[in-house]
Amino acid sequence: MNAKTLALLGGTPVRNKPFPAYKVIGQEEKDAACRVIDSGILSRFLGTWHPDFYGGPEVQAFEREWARVAGARHGISVNSCTSGLYAALGAAGIGPGDEVIVSPYTMAASATAALIFNGVPVFADIDPETYCLSADTIRERLTPRTKAVIVVHIFGQSADMDPIMALAREHGLTVIEDCAQAPFATYKGRPVGSLGHMGVFSLNYHKHIHTGEGGMVTTNDDALAERVQLIRNHAEAVVEKKGVTNLVNMIGFNFRLGEIEAAIGREQLRKGPRLIAERKNNVACLENALKGLPGLGMPKIGAAGDHVYYVHVLDYDATVTGVPRELMVQALKAELPVTELREGEGPLVGMGYVRPLYLLPMFRKMIGYGKTGCPFTCPHYEGEARYEEGMCPNTEAAHFHRVVTHELMRPGMVRSDLDDVAAAFRKVWDNLPALVGRLV
Numbered sequence: 001m002n003a004k005t006l007a008l009l010g011g012t013p014v015r016n017k018p019f020p021a022y023k024v025i026g027q028e029e030k031d032a033a034c035r036v037i038d039s040g041i042l043s044r045f046l047g048t049w050h051p052d053f054y055g056g057p058e059v060q061a062f063e064r065e066w067a068r069v070a071g072a073r074h075g076i077s078v079n080s081c082t083s084g085l086y087a088a089l090g091a092a093g094i095g096p097g098d099e100v101i102v103s104p105y106t107m108a109a110s111a112t113a114a115l116i117f118n119g120v121p122v123f124a125d126i127d128p129e130t131y132c133l134s135a136d137t138i139r140e141r142l143t144p145r146t147k148a149v150i151v152v153h154i155f156g157q158s159a160d161m162d163p164i165m166a167l168a169r170e171h172g173l174t175v176i177e178d179c180a181q182a183p184f185a186t187y188k189g190r191p192v193g194s195l196g197h198m199g200v201f202s203l204n205y206h207k208h209i210h211t212g213e214g215g216m217v218t219t220n221d222d223a224l225a226e227r228v229q230l231i232r233n234h235a236e237a238v239v240e241k242k243g244v245t246n247l248v249n250m251i252g253f254n255f256r257l258g259e260i261e262a263a264i265g266r267e268q269l270r271k272g273p274r275l276i277a278e279r280k281n282n283v284a285c286l287e288n289a290l291k292g293l294p295g296l297g298m299p300k301i302g303a304a305g306d307h308v309y310y311v312h313v314l315d316y317d318a319t320v321t322g323v324p325r326e327l328m329v330q331a332l333k334a335e336l337p338v339t340e341l342r343e344g345e346g347p348l349v350g351m352g353y354v355r356p357l358y359l360l361p362m363f364r365k366m367i368g369y370g371k372t373g374c375p376f377t378c379p380h381y382e383g384e385a386r387y388e389e390g391m392c393p394n395t396e397a398a399h400f401h402r403v404v405t406h407e408l409m410r411p412g413m414v415r416s417d418l419d420d421v422a423a424a425f426r427k428v429w430d431n432l433p434a435l436v437g438r439l440v
């Protein structure tokens with residue numbers, strides 16, 4: 001066997017040495033965490049109407065700094081993006097019988113958020129170029145029961161928001177941007193999270209910047225900000241003294257972020273632009289090396305917005321290469337090493353992203369709360385929930401046939417690492433004829 005034979009067919013892989021770990025936490029975060037520990041105040045939230053209802057000094061400073069960066073009036077920290085989505089839909093007043101339009105091509109929490117308030121998620125299809133919802137696909141799913149839309153800026157690129165906001169104004173819908181994968185991304189020069197009525201960000205350890213676990217809600221609307229703050233922190237015990245009379249969804253949670261996380265978040269926020277620039281540079285370097293490989297499309301950067309590359313999503317066309325996607329990905333993975341700290345996941349290359357969410361058992365079997373089908377078949381709900389294969393053809397084509405994702409452009413990957421990634425792709429493409437006709 002010579003070095004040119006595919007590793008999948010018994011040859012030598014392009015690389016065995018693991019890729020460097022994704023590690024964006026450093027001395028600044030360590031100093032910030034120590035500052036909080038030395039202060040002895042690890043949290044200062046009080047779940048009553050009191051100045052400490054808004055949390056301690058690090059939490060409040062983090063929120064102000066985030067809001068400034070995100071171009072929004074308010075930042076409200078939470079302990080995850082998931083809880084931020086719950087708080088945002090609660091603030092929007094979602095209740096039994098209401099429909100919330102959401103993308104099926106996202107992390108599951110984008111869709112469970114409606115269920116928490118006994119609302120019903122309605123899945124609209126994605127745009128095949130941005131993989132996000134579009135005004136056209138949302139319009140197809142509008143009913144008199146539609147109350148809100150969760151637009152996910154998936155993979156790191158903004159949805160085309162202007163037409164979506166115009167549609168929302170026409171129909172009185174609340175628009176929540178799920179910005180978990182797109183912090184610092186812009187749309188027509190404006191930061192995501194400031195375009196809809198509320199934006200929700202994730203600070204979990206996979207994301208561009210992180211605090212281990214955490215999240216942030218942004219909004220320009222004072223009333224929505226107050227309702228998110230209430231839902232975050234025991235609303236039911238606060239409303240009376242605070243003089244809040246609208247009791248809709250004022251059953252609070254504890255979604256409070258700790259002071260250590262907030263202090264770390266402030267440092268991460270400062271590093272954000274540099275970390276995003278590193279991702280963009282790495283992608284530019286890779287795309288330059290992969291340019292011209294037939295059947296391999298790179299993300300299209302629309303006139304509307306930039307891309308911050310949470311993952312690098314590629315469009316694979318097996319009709320051009322003659323090799324099924326699964327076989328190509330197997331061959332590619334065989335050439336590549338694991339990434340440190342994520343060894344168990346194998347090389348960080350994947351077919352598709354998450355299975356369209358309407359295929360989850362919860363939706364297929366319509367079992368939410370209790371055994372009787374609430375909220376899907378609850379008497380308050382006058383629509384007909386539908387969750388079946390084929391309902392979002394663009395999503396299914398992307399997931400089951402075209403999309404190849406990888407994370408080998410994260411900060412920490414240096415030039416020689418990127419060269420190895422590109423070499424692996426090129427080697428597979430040089431050997432496509434050896435794969436044509438082989439069984440997966």
Ligand SMILES: *Cc1c(COP(=O)(O)O)cnc(C)c1O
Nearest residue numbers: 080081082107180181202203204
């Ligand atoms: C990561 C992610 C979430 C959830 O974030 P958590 O902070 O882990 O709750 C939600 N939506 C999308 C699109 C995500 O990528």
